Amino acid sequence: MKDTAVRVADFKDSIFGVISKLAREHNAVNLGQGFPDFDGPDWIKEVAYQKMKDGHNQYAPFMGTQSLRQEVSLYYKKFYGLSYDPEKEITITVGATEAIYLVITALINPGDEVIVLEPFYDSYVASIKMAGGIPVPVTMHAPDFTIDKKELENAISPKTKLIILNNPHNPTGKVWSREELLDVSLLVEKNDLYLLSDEVYEFLLFDGVKHIPTATLEGMMERTITVSSAGKTFGLTGWKIGWICANEKVTKACRLVHQYVTFAVSTPMQEAVAVGLTKLSDYLPDFVNLYRSKRDFFYNELKNLGFDFKIPKGTYFMMVPIKNKTTLKDVDFALKLIQERKVATVPPSAFYLKSTEGESYLRFCFAKKEETLKEAAKNLQGL
Ligand code: PMP
Numbered sequence: 381m382k383d384t385a386v387r388v389a390d391f392k393d394s395i396f397g398v399i400s401k402l403a404r405e406h407n408a409v410n411l412g413q414g415f416p417d418f419d420g421p422d423w424i425k426e427v428a429y430q431k432m433k434d435g436h437n438q439y440a441p442f443m444g445t446q447s448l449r450q451e452v453s454l455y456y457k458k459f460y461g462l463s464y465d466p467e468k469e470i471t472i473t474v475g476a477t478e479a480i481y482l483v484i485t486a487l488i489n490p491g492d493e494v495i496v497l498e499p500f501y502d503s504y505v506a507s508i509k510m511a512g513g514i515p516v517p518v519t520m521h522a523p524d525f526t527i528d529k530k531e532l533e534n535a536i537s538p539k540t541k542l543i544i545l546n547n548p549h550n551p552t553g554k555v556w557s558r559e560e561l562l563d564v565s566l567l568v569e570k571n572d573l574y575l576l577s578d579e580v581y582e583f584l585l586f587d588g589v590k591h592i593p594t595a596t597l598e599g600m601m602e603r604t605i606t607v608s609s610a611g612k613t614f615g616l617t618g619w620k621i622g623w624i625c626a627n628e629k630v631t632k633a634c635r636l637v638h639q640y641v642t643f644a645v646s647t648p649m650q651e652a653v654a655v656g657l658t659k660l661s662d663y664l665p666d667f668v669n670l671y672r673s674k675r676d677f678f679y680n681e682l683k684n685l686g687f688d689f690k691i692p693k694g695t696y697f698m699m700v701p702i703k704n705k706t707t708l709k710d711v712d713f714a715l716k717l718i719q720e721r722k723v724a725t726v727p728p729s730a731f732y733l734k735s736t737e738g739e740s741y742l743r744f745c746f747a748k749k750e751e752t753l754k755e756a757a758k759n760l761q762g763l
């Protein structure tokens with residue numbers, strides 16, 4: 381039989397699937413893949429069921445239901461002062477993952493370079509490669525995961541078209557400061573680039589830190605393509621409802637790709653998320669408190685176990701240094717913990733192309749029930 385396409389030849393199973401499978405096989409507590417092991421709120425599930433009973437069950441308009449595009453537009457206005465036209469600048473997607481694929485496919489020609497700030501969410505590089513683009517890594521250096529402005533500037537070439545930035549940041553839990561965002565945006569403007577801003581954890585911020593959408597920086601509204609998702613905000617990662625906010629030209633191109641990849645996204649779930657977005661102001665304080673208490677609890681447990689790192693200000697991840705615990709690299713240490721301690725984590729080297737800095741860390745997801753976090757901490761005793 382003939383070979384499958386070259387574009388997928390060097391793809392492997394994603395680290396999240398690999399770790400979840402190992403966790404199941406070894407009956408390990410799974411703090412690897414990023415998803416809550418508890419359910420999202422009942423009220424939004426009830427809205428979804430009601431929407432199904434009310435007959436919202438046939439194909440949605442391909443760019444997304446009117447109600448959801450409208451509510452996305454309203455929350456960007458209300459929370460950030462940003463104006464997106466729901467008719468021309470907002471597209472609903474199957475989670476942020478499809479959104480990222482659409483943006484990259486819509487913008488990147490074979491041979492175009494895309495700067496990825498490593499450690500990165502794994503689908504960025506896969507989508508770039510599927511478009512025939514070239515990922516150019518720039519490292520966010522440990523321990524604070526900062527970029528060196530010069531390194532970023534040097535990575536930009538005449539072939540660069542796009543920079544991908546993720547804030548709040550998976551896997552490190554870092555929240556970018558305004559100054560850091562400005563450093564990137566100045567280079568975007570100076571070199572006439574686009575910026576894909578992955579903001580799926582926009583509402584998972586702690587200790588009074590405020591989200592700064594990249595599009596709010598001066599001159600960045602036109603150049604920034606913002607991607608987000610209801611999966612994190614409502615703790616329902618399986619619903620897979622995401623969106624793209626971008627200028628009319630980019631939106632048009634993304635919609636053309638979307639129309640042939642998925643055509644339309646689940647109608648009742650879009651309708652339920654639209655209602656969910658109207659309730660954000662009431663819903664968010666308890667939501668953030670819940671995750672903050674999980675973060676604080678697990679951070680203290682890890683501190684007591686002798687892990688030494690700064691508490692993350694955003695997301696539901698912790699990037700934990702392992703150097704004082706082992707001479708093993710992340711992958712081997714992660715395997716050892718699954719087999720011998722029954723705790724699954726993600727080895728972050730999977731999120732790097734260039735630097736080896738990830739080898740001395742493990743990523744823990746704390747979006748888990750208290751009993752799950754307690755069990756993991758108990759299993760790690762004496763490490
Ligand atoms: N971007 C980042 C940084 C993520 O962590 C994730 C996955 N959790 C996604 C995008 C994909 O989101 P979705 O599940 O909505 O496709």
Ligand code: GLN
Nearest residue numbers: 396397412413414415550
């Ligand atoms: N974004 C989630 C994580 O970082 C996983 C999503 C996936 O499995 N692709 O763990």
